[in-house]
Amino acid sequence: xxxxxxxxxxxxxxxxxxxxxxxxxxxxxxxxxxxxxxxxxxxxxxxxxxxxxxxxxxxxxxxxxxxxxxxxxxxxxxxxxxxxxxxxxxxxxxxxxxxxxxxxxxxxxxxxxxxxxxxxxxxxxxxxxxxxxxxxxxxxxxxxxxxxxxxxxxxxxxxxxxxxxxxxxxxxxxxxxxxxxxxxxxxxxxxxxxxxxxxxxxxxxxxxxxxxxxxxxxxxxxxxxxxxxxxxxxxxxxxxxxxxxxxxxxxxxxxxxxxxxxxxxxxxxxxxxxxxxxxxxxxxxxxxxxxxxxxxxx
Amino acid sequence: xxxxxxxxxxxxxxxxxxxxxxxxxxxxxxxxxxxxxxxxxxxxxxxxxxxxxxxxxxxxxxxxxxxxxxxxxxxxxxxxxxxxxxxxxxxxxxxxxxxxxxxxxxxxxxxxxxxxxxxxxxxxxxxxxxxxxxxxxxxxxxxx
Numbered sequence: 238x239x240x241x242x243x244x245x246x247x248x249x250x251x252x253x254x255x256x257x258x259x260x261x262x263x264x265x266x267x268x269x270x271x272x273x274x275x276x277x278x279x280x281x282x283x284x285x286x287x288x289x290x291x292x293x294x295x296x297x298x299x300x301x302x303x304x305x306x307x308x309x310x311x312x313x314x315x316x317x318x319x320x321x322x323x324x325x326x327x328x329x330x331x332x333x334x335x336x337x338x339x340x341x342x343x344x345x346x347x348x349x350x351x352x353x354x355x356x357x358x359x360x361x362x363x364x365x366x367x368x369x370x371x372x373x374x375x376x377x378x379x380x381x382x383x384x385x386x387x388x389x390x391x392x393x394x395x396x397x398x399x400x401x402x403x404x405x406x407x408x409x410x411x412x413x414x415x416x417x418x419x420x421x422x423x424x425x426x427x428x429x430x431x432x433x434x435x436x437x438x439x440x441x442x443x444x445x446x447x448x449x450x451x452x453x454x455x456x457x458x459x460x461x462x463x464x465x466x467x468x469x470x471x472x473x474x475x476x477x478x479x480x481x482x483x484x485x486x487x488x489x490x491x492x493x494x495x496x497x498x499x500x501x502x503x504x505x506x507x508x509x510x511x512x513x514x515x516x517x518x519x520x521x522x523x524x525x526x527x528x529x530x531x532x533x534x535x
Numbered sequence: 536x537x538x539x540x541x542x543x544x545x546x547x548x549x550x551x552x553x554x555x556x557x558x559x560x561x562x563x564x565x566x567x568x569x570x571x572x573x574x575x576x577x578x579x580x581x582x583x584x585x586x587x588x589x590x591x592x593x594x595x596x597x598x599x600x601x602x603x604x605x606x607x608x609x610x611x612x613x614x615x616x617x618x619x620x621x622x623x624x625x626x627x628x629x630x631x632x633x634x635x636x637x638x639x640x641x642x643x644x645x646x647x648x649x650x651x652x653x654x655x656x657x658x659x660x661x662x663x664x665x666x667x668x669x670x671x672x673x674x675x676x677x678x679x
Contacts, residue, residue: 329601329603330600330601332600351593351594355594355596357604358596358599358604358605358607358608359598359599359600359604361599361600361601361603361604361607362600362601362602362603363600363601397603397607400601400603400604401603
């Protein structure tokens with residue numbers, strides 16, 4: 238049999254490219270993550286072709302773990318992943334059920350199993366996203382019910398691979414400890430994807446993208462100030478990458494609104510849309526920079 | 536008619552058809568989920584037609600998207616009660632309806648003895664009829 242297959246056509250037909258393109262357009266950076274997603278998508282397309290030619294290989298295991306610092310886009314990518322798996326025909330419904338420890342672990346004996354099972358049933362046909370999964374395992378309390386939830390989870394992950402995909406997410410170091418103490422979990426997860434921190438210019442680009450979504454824009458001076466802001470914010474505690482950017486912009490919006498009302502001038506549409514440098518420079522984070530800027534200007 | 540001629544219980548939908556396969560049950564559940572009905576699994580060993588309320592196996596399942604979860608429960612129930620009647624119901628919670636929209640048997644005992652007709656003679660040579668399941672003479676849990 239020398240019949241050839243047009244993979245390019247199949248790839249286009251699957252509609253994966255559209256999802257990957259929107260992933261590229263809407264998610265800044267994250268190169269290793271995108272690469273892995275592309276690989277998974279390729280595997281699923283090839284698998285489909287092989288199945289048509291009766292080259293059975295069994296359903297691939299697609300359970301994943303997303304590790305990375307806060308605000309690096311783990312949840313966002315999980316939603317995209319659900320959509321992608323649906324487009325590829327791997328998951329039947331393509332919905333995502335996001336849960337944390339509270340949704341899985343019960344409060345008294347015999348409460349955990351039904352609770353976990355109910356969540357698993359809801360997630361079937363789609364993706365189960367367990368945020369901060371390391372909380373499931375609490376070694377300091379040997380009577381903790383988290384272990385029970387993990388065992389049920391493992392069983393379903395193994396036996397019903399066709400029915401749902403489990404994605405565990407959490408901070409890198411704590412997830413590593415979690416996997417070390419639950420080797421069964423680690424070995425059942427085929428894809429360990431690490432989300433790198435964003436670089437400063439990536440965060441600025443993310444900020445601009447967020448603002449665009451809100452119908453705002455940064456003035457050129459504000460864009461420079463925002464770059465400074467991010468560099469300074471990164472040095473401070475509780476820096477949460479894109480989430481910090483988002484919060485900072487939320488506050489800049491407040492200041493812009495306040496500034497517009499205080500100014501008492503007639504304003505136009507452009508003014509309503511533009512965030513000026515002073516809206517960002519007033520931030521607590523920028524307080525020292527103002528003085529140094531004045532000093533250098535002097 | 537409460538049984539077919541070979542004493543096969545006929546209640547709910549599809550009961551004159553051969554047993555539903557798992558694939559067919561999945562399609563039926565899919566239909567119920569499309570309409571956003573909540574699906575429940577119930578079992579009993581007293582199949583009298585007036586025995587409306589069967590035992591629930593777990594809670595009714597709300598907010599499910601995919602039949603796989605329900606099929607899992609059906610199979611668990613079959614494992615626990617291999618010799619009971621098991622039915623799947625779909626409840627429509629829409630205001631003003633609030634009642635089951637589907638109900639079909641997915642598991643039945645290996646041997647079904649069927650029902651007997653009891654005639655009770657009352658005043659003036661009147662006769663009252665009672666339907667009685669042969670299996671129900673034995674205590675609960677030992678009937679089939």
